[in-house]
Amino acid sequence: MIVVLKRIVTDEEKRDLIQMIEKMGLEVKDAGSENHGVLGLVGDTTKVDITHIEAQHVVDKVMKVQEPYKLASRTFQPMDTVIDIGGHKIGGDNLTIIGGPCSVESEEQIMHIAREVKAAGGHLLRGGAFKPRTSPYSFQGLGEEGLKFLKKAKAETGLPIITEAMSIEEFDLIEQYADIIQIGARNMQNFALLKHAGRSSKPICLKRGMSATIEEFLMSAEYIMASGNPNVILCERGIRTFESYTRNTLDLAVVSAIKELSHLPILIDPSHATGRWQLVEPVSRAAVAIGAHGLMIEVHNDPEHALSDGQQSLKPERFTKLVKIVEKIHQIV
Amino acid sequence: MIVVLKRIVTDEEKRDLIQMIEKMGLEVKDAGSENHGVLGLVGDTTKVDITHIEAQHVVDKVMKVQEPYKLASRTFQPMDTVIDIGGHKIGGDNLTIIGGPCSVESEEQIMHIAREVKAAGGHLLRGGAFKPRTSPYSFQGLGEEGLKFLKKAKAETGLPIITEAMSIEEFDLIEQYADIIQIGARNMQNFALLKHAGRSSKPICLKRGMSATIEEFLMSAEYIMASGNPNVILCERGIRTFESYTRNTLDLAVVSAIKELSHLPILIDPSHATGRWQLVEPVSRAAVAIGAHGLMIEVHNDPEHALSDGQQSLKPERFTKLVKIVEKIHQIV
Amino acid sequence: MIVVLKRIVTDEEKRDLIQMIEKMGLEVKDAGSENHGVLGLVGDTTKVDITHIEAQHVVDKVMKVQEPYKLASRTFQPMDTVIDIGGHKIGGDNLTIIGGPCSVESEEQIMHIAREVKAAGGHLLRGGAFKPRTSPYSFQGLGEEGLKFLKKAKAETGLPIITEAMSIEEFDLIEQYADIIQIGARNMQNFALLKHAGRSSKPICLKRGMSATIEEFLMSAEYIMASGNPNVILCERGIRTFESYTRNTLDLAVVSAIKELSHLPILIDPSHATGRWQLVEPVSRAAVAIGAHGLMIEVHNDPEHALSDGQQSLKPERFTKLVKIVEKIHQIV
Amino acid sequence: MIVVLKRIVTDEEKRDLIQMIEKMGLEVKDAGSENHGVLGLVGDTTKVDITHIEAQHVVDKVMKVQEPYKLASRTFQPMDTVIDIGGHKIGGDNLTIIGGPCSVESEEQIMHIAREVKAAGGHLLRGGAFKPRTSPYSFQGLGEEGLKFLKKAKAETGLPIITEAMSIEEFDLIEQYADIIQIGARNMQNFALLKHAGRSSKPICLKRGMSATIEEFLMSAEYIMASGNPNVILCERGIRTFESYTRNTLDLAVVSAIKELSHLPILIDPSHATGRWQLVEPVSRAAVAIGAHGLMIEVHNDPEHALSDGQQSLKPERFTKLVKIVEKIHQIV
Incomplete structure (x- = not known):
């Protein structure tokens, strides 16, 4: 200093x-x-x-001369953190593909999509049961019913589940169903929730806040780790800038930055980063080419009738195509 | 649309x-x-x-052609919302001055500062018992003990209390002590907390998130109002831009914008907006000149030994001078 | 509208x-x-x-419902613009690699680097003779002498030349030496210079301003085209955000956006976008994976003694490795 | 360092x-x-x-530990720079009010407005003859004819003239007519123009670029001063952020920052900063309250028929009211 x-x-x-x-x-x-x-x-x-x-x-x-985080720092732990989720490894040289709808809408919907994600080669199933929505008048998710549908989808397909908790109450409920618990961008500095997540034995997927610096992002990971949970997966989903053509501006260089500063895995969410399904495949190619540890992609069998974020969801056939091409790129880089 | x-x-x-x-x-x-x-x-x-x-x-x-909020909109309610806190009115043509330390540090400290805030002409006492800190290793506040000290300070000086809740658990505790409950910038889109605040009978002071648009800010107020609590006070504390000379960039035009779009009162927090005590008085003058309904100012008797944010806290004598000059400006505009 | x-x-x-x-x-x-x-x-x-x-x-x-530009719009011209520079084609399905130093520093330096760029498979040689520097006390470039050195380098290697003009006077001089004339980010809305460039017969490489929207970027291209010059090559070099780990934030989704909105070629400059040589190769991989028409890379034989931007320059051997890997990626996507 | x-x-x-x-x-x-x-x-x-x-x-x-500028720095020159324009002093404790249309449209128009600005108590007349427009299809100004009209308006009212130059050619022409030559936000880093302005004997009004840091702003002033012209007046006109309610985000704390870091006068342009005439008076009050050395205001007798920026222009009667109230505030602070 x-x-x-x-x-x-x-x-x-x-x-x-x-x-x-x-x-x-x-x-x-x-x-x-x-x-x-x-x-x-x-x-x-x-x-x-x-x-x-x-x-x-x-x-x-x-x-500041030194980074203010310790447990999350590569200086502290030089080797990559690799997290095992039911046999699938996240981090290191592995590429993780997560697919699924923005919101769980019905048992039929999630079962259908889970099968497609599995068939396409996806490794985990995403799907929101509790949804953070800017408007109180928008669909807020199915709640615990949604979690039960996710559990059935996992039972059939074997895909581990990742889903978001927005509060401590929800966290405790979700912990009983999910394999990875997500803390969303809007809660990246919800310190009460971070501390609570730090006391869980489940891995946490922490999304970068839309105006968080890389340092703040890692400090929030540090909150979870300092409370006892070393299994943190980072996820970039775009930051807020003056440009409005895309929903957010994807800061892809963050992948190289995180890999230099930290040992934690870093995923990219091209769906929220761009807000437009047409951009999801090109951005996914770029994310894997730069070295991201994985992708989190919104997949929906019927985007035009999705209850949320249909405009940025891929149909299963496009998702299948995406998985193929990013795996090719992964082999080269 | x-x-x-x-x-x-x-x-x-x-x-x-x-x-x-x-x-x-x-x-x-x-x-x-x-x-x-x-x-x-x-x-x-x-x-x-x-x-x-x-x-x-x-x-x-x-x-969008129309604003997506309703209860918070001036179209819906043309008359200013004026909130009565123990006889002092916030909103309309009134100027509200809130002073106090970033953190409650001891009984002696808060009693001392409360007397000074009262003597200077302040209307409410602020002070954090639960502190949102970027680092898990920083002072996190005294917790309920801090609330008890605030209560004593109120008992002696008569100043109503405003303090921040970061989670539903803290909210329920704080509700028993505070006159106004603050939801901080980092929790502006903590929707679980907003809904919970909407079920309270206490007024809520909602701070703008550091990258929230004015529309999102009002949508978060809408969350509280739609859950049943009409008493929302807005507070601007600076947004995040590329400029790093100040801690944040104060978007002062937001005062005129909010007064046009909404009937809710809008305060300015010059301490967090600038991060430097030297700028607090000039920015306060500007805030009142543009028409803000009030100011929330960090005051500390001994900033050099403050446990947090000493660099942006005013000593009582400077706070006294500030109150005098902004009241003069308030009379003109 | x-x-x-x-x-x-x-x-x-x-x-x-x-x-x-x-x-x-x-x-x-x-x-x-x-x-x-x-x-x-x-x-x-x-x-x-x-x-x-x-x-x-x-x-x-x-x-606005429609884009405010016309000549630059894909609605107006559905087919890709492809620009022939001495036999090499920029745009369409071609990948263009431009390499060279930030500044031309001496005849020996530019000859040496030109040979390396050629040997590595680069298609054009870049090098600044007139340099836009934030400080009046920094090295401002060799001026016309630098242009003469570039000409010699072209004579020996056959590589066409791209170099920047910051004013109308410089433009007229550079026009006699360069194959492509660059207008830098700081001059993206120097309308006098844009109009002047529009009267040239040489192709123009227009860099995006650091806070320019995509629409403004295309409007500046429109200025050049409306003055008579249809040969505009766009180049993204990062925008300014709150994040300071990288010199700028590379908005890579701009490639997909430009390809949708316009028929003009779009290049990426990973050197300025990141400001750190370690990030140049990973970002280049991402740029080609997302579909950029080319890369503009700072190459220097001795970055530690470079007169400007050494910290973001690649040594020739790293540049050679970069060309190989991006060509592999280009074949896949 | x-x-x-x-x-x-x-x-x-x-x-x-x-x-x-x-x-x-x-x-x-x-x-x-x-x-x-x-x-x-x-x-x-x-x-x-x-x-x-x-x-x-x-x-x-x-x-960096020290600022990279010298001539513009208060460390170098502790006393305020005060610039005399035909008897009116800009800087120090003086308040300077500049009024006039965005564009000079006709002799009649500028004569009419000049009289109104004079009658309201304005000190200088602004009016663009060469206009920087985002679109090549928008009105680009009357050119030299506009300068002649400005000269007539000065002859009658005695108001000194400030007008913008976008290139070296325009600069030399404008120098013969104007008392202060403005370099606009888009040209803040047009280094060729800055150096040229540094060789002029006329004071230069330098506007902050829309994404320029305070340090870069002062470095551009340094360019002018290092070339020999010490008479630089700074002008803040809003920066670009994610907020789109106002045309730009006015960074008003810049006034306090500039006064601390530099001895140069700093003006505020509330018209461009907000883009909406309704906000011009409130923002002007704030600017004077925080301590700005002056205001540059767009005034038009018939905003609905203005050829540019009518939406942010004040009618003369509103301008008169504004001058009165800001002078009252200036006396207090």
């Missing part, structure tokens, strides 16, 4: 600040000139609250 | 689409040419799921 | 507005209800100035 | 880097630990090219 002092600081004020920092268990090195004080802080700064140092009246600004 | 069709659509496809829309209880008007189909949808479209229409294969795009 | 009226508009005011619009040569269709006026404007609206209609006091807002 | 080394760096590599930096005339201080190298660079770093250091293979990242 680097502390830049204000221009006009007395020797005594500087000495006081150094003493204060040393009391925090850090070593202080002088990295500035006579005219402009700059201090280097050496030691474990992950637990230092930057705002505390910024609040000192002689301090101009504070800059 | 306007539906733009793709270029190559047969008469039959167009007829089918119109029938489908009419079945939703809407009237369809033709607003396009022979070469390019454009349909105007007339009727109550607040409950129409746009993604459903976008999913139709003949549809190119859908554009 | 859709015109939404304010809530309280008299029949007479509406009639006056309709007459005004009809005088502009457009047909007006009623797409609203009695309570809320909505008008559909039918005809060629590309030349209608939206602000003019928005300025009418009865108008609430105006929404 | 702080240089953070990669984790695995040998002593020899570190020694080589230090030698390289010392050759640049800088002193190097060690601010890191044995495990993690961090170097502090002391000396004049404004002329150091960061990308050059980033390109060294042992370097992880480089962080």
Whole structure:
């Protein structure tokens, strides 16, 4: 951590600040000139609250040198985290394809789609039972009934289940049904939910908030890990920018960034990232080409009658084609 | 709602689409040419799921004409909502000044600051007992003990209390202590919490998410109102942009926008918006000059030893000066 | 174009507005209800100035249905534009690889790199003689001397040359040396330069501004085309967002968007998009996988001594490896 | 400047880097630990090219401690720059009101508006003769004829003139007519134009680019100043964000930031910042309340027939009211 002092600081004020920092268990090195004080802080700064140092009246600004996360960091754990879900491995050199509808709408619908996802070569089944919707007047999901349908689909196809929890109550219910529990973009900094997820034995799929930095994304993973759950799977689903042609702007370079900074697996959700089914296949190709550990794709047998997100859902035949081409690309890269 | 069709659509496809829309209880008007189909949808479209229409294969795009919120809309309720908190009125022509520390740190600290806020002319006392922190290793608040200290501060000074709930569990506890319950920026789309807040009899202060559009902000207010609680106070605290000199970018025009679109009161939080105490007074002057209904300001007797956000907290004497000048400006505008 | 009226508009005011619009040569269709006026404007609206209609006091807002560009639009020209540069074709199904240093630094440097680019299978040579630098104190390029070195490199290797012009004066000079003239991101809306480029017989490579929407990007291409030059090559180099891990955020979905909206070729510049050489190969793989028509890559024989952008330049051996892998991907997609 | 080394760096590599930096005339201080190298660079770093250091293979990242601008910096010149325009002073404690149409449309129009601006208490007249328009099909301004009309308006009212130049050619022409020459947001990094403006004896009004950081904004001012022209007036006109209710998002805190970092005057343009005339007065109040040195306002006698930007233009009577209220606020703050 680097502390830049204000221009006009007395020797005594500087000495006081150094003493204060040393009391925090850090070593202080002088990295500035006579005219402009700059201090280097050496030691474990992950637990230092930057705002505390910024609040000192002689301090101009504070800059981080090290990442503020530890358990999620590749420095801490050099080897890739690989998570085993009923025999299928997520992370490392494996490519994971997750398919399924935005919302579970009926037993018939989810059974039909699950079979198609399985036949196409998908590894996990997604499907929302509790839906985060911008409008209180939109379809909010089938609730526990939806979870029961997912369980039946798993029983028949063998596909493990991933589904989203939006609150602690839902989490405890979903834990009984799902193989992976998803925390959505809007809850990426729902710290109460993150801590709760950290006490679960089930793997967590954490989606990046739509305006979260990569550092904040990994800090939210750190929340889960610091509460005891090491099995976190990251998922990028696009960030919010001024561009409105696509629903969000997919920040694909995040894959390379995460692989450098962390050992956790990183998936891409091309359906939410683009909001348009026509873009799902091209973006999926790009995601696998850049090195993503997997894809989470919305698949629907009848998008025109879907209760949500039909505009970004692929029909099974297109999904099948997508799986084939991304597997070819995966073999090359 | 306007539906733009793709270029190559047969008469039959167009007829089918119109029938489908009419079945939703809407009237369809033709607003396009022979070469390019454009349909105007007339009727109550607040409950129409746009993604459903976008999913139709003949549809190119859908554009909203009306706002998707109702209870929060000024069209629905032309008169300003004014909320009475122990005799003090929030909204309309009133100016509300809320002061207090980021976190409640001790009984002594909150009592001291409460007296100063009262003496300076503040109307409500803020102070966090449960703190949303980016890092799991940062101070997380005193919890219920903090609430008890706030209660004592209220008992002595008479200042009503506003404090934040991050989960349903915390909400139920806080409800017993606070006069206004705050839902923070990171939870603006925590829909489970919004619905729960909608069943409370206490007013809710809803902060804008850091990448929320004005429409999404009002939709989250709608969630609370649609669940039964009409007493929502909005609060802008800066949005996230590429500029990093300030902690966030304060979108001050939101005040005029909200006053045009909605009847709900809108406050400004200059402390979080800027992240630097030097900017708090100038930004407060601007907020009142543009017509905000109030200010929420971080005040700390000893910012250099604050457990959080000291760098953006005002000392009591500066807060006193701020209150005086914004009241002068309030009289002019 | 859709015109939404304010809530309280008299029949007479509406009639006056309709007459005004009809005088502009457009047909007006009623797409609203009695309570809320909505008008559909039918005809060629590309030349209608939206602000003019928005300025009418009865108008609430105006929404575009059609794209405001014509010559650049795929509706206008369904077939891909393919541009022949000395026998190499840019656009259509071809993959174009452009390599070279950020700045031309010496004759020796550019000759050396040109040979490496040629040997690796590159099709064009890039190199800046006039450099847009944020600081007036940074290296500004060799000027005409640099152009002469580029000419020699072309003479030996046969590689056509692309280099940037920042002003009309520079443009006229560069036109004598270069095969493609680049207009950089910072000049994407330098309309004087765009018009001037439109009068040239040389193809123009137009880079997307760092906060330009796709529509504005195509409107700038339209400026060049409307002035008489149909040979425009688009190039995405990242947009500006809140994320600072990468120099810019690469909006890769733009490739699919441009291919849908326009017939012009679209290249990707992974060097500027990421600002880090480690990301150049993974991003290049993604760019080709999504369907980009080509790549523009910074190559330097000695990045540690480069006068600019060394941190994002590839050494020749890495560039060679990159060309091989992207060609494999190009064959699959 | 702080240089953070990669984790695995040998002593020899570190020694080589230090030698390289010392050759640049800088002193190097060690601010890191044995495990993690961090170097502090002391000396004049404004002329150091960061990308050059980033390109060294042992370097992880480089962080700036000092601002990269000098002439524009308050450290360099502590006293406010105050610019005299025909007796009216811009900067310091003065409030400057600039009014006039977006485009000069006719002699009659500009004469009429000039009289109104004068009568309302405005200090300068604005009006575009050369217009930067997104579409090549929109009205592009009257050119030199417009400049002649502006000259007549100045002759009658005594109001000095400010108008925009988009190219070097236009600049030389405009220099003969205008008192202040404006460089627009789209040309903020048109470095050829900035250098040319630096050789002029006329003050330059530089508008912030729509995605420019404050640092880049001041670096562009530095370009002008480094070329010899110290008279630069800054103008904020809104930045581009995801919010689309307003045309741009006004970053009003920039006023406080600029006043801290620089000695140059800073104006606010509420018309372009909001794009809606209803917001111009409230935003103007806020701008003056926060401490802006002035306002640049679009005024039109007949906005409904304006050839550009009528939707954001004030009628003279509203402008008169605005001037009165902002002058009252200016006296308080």
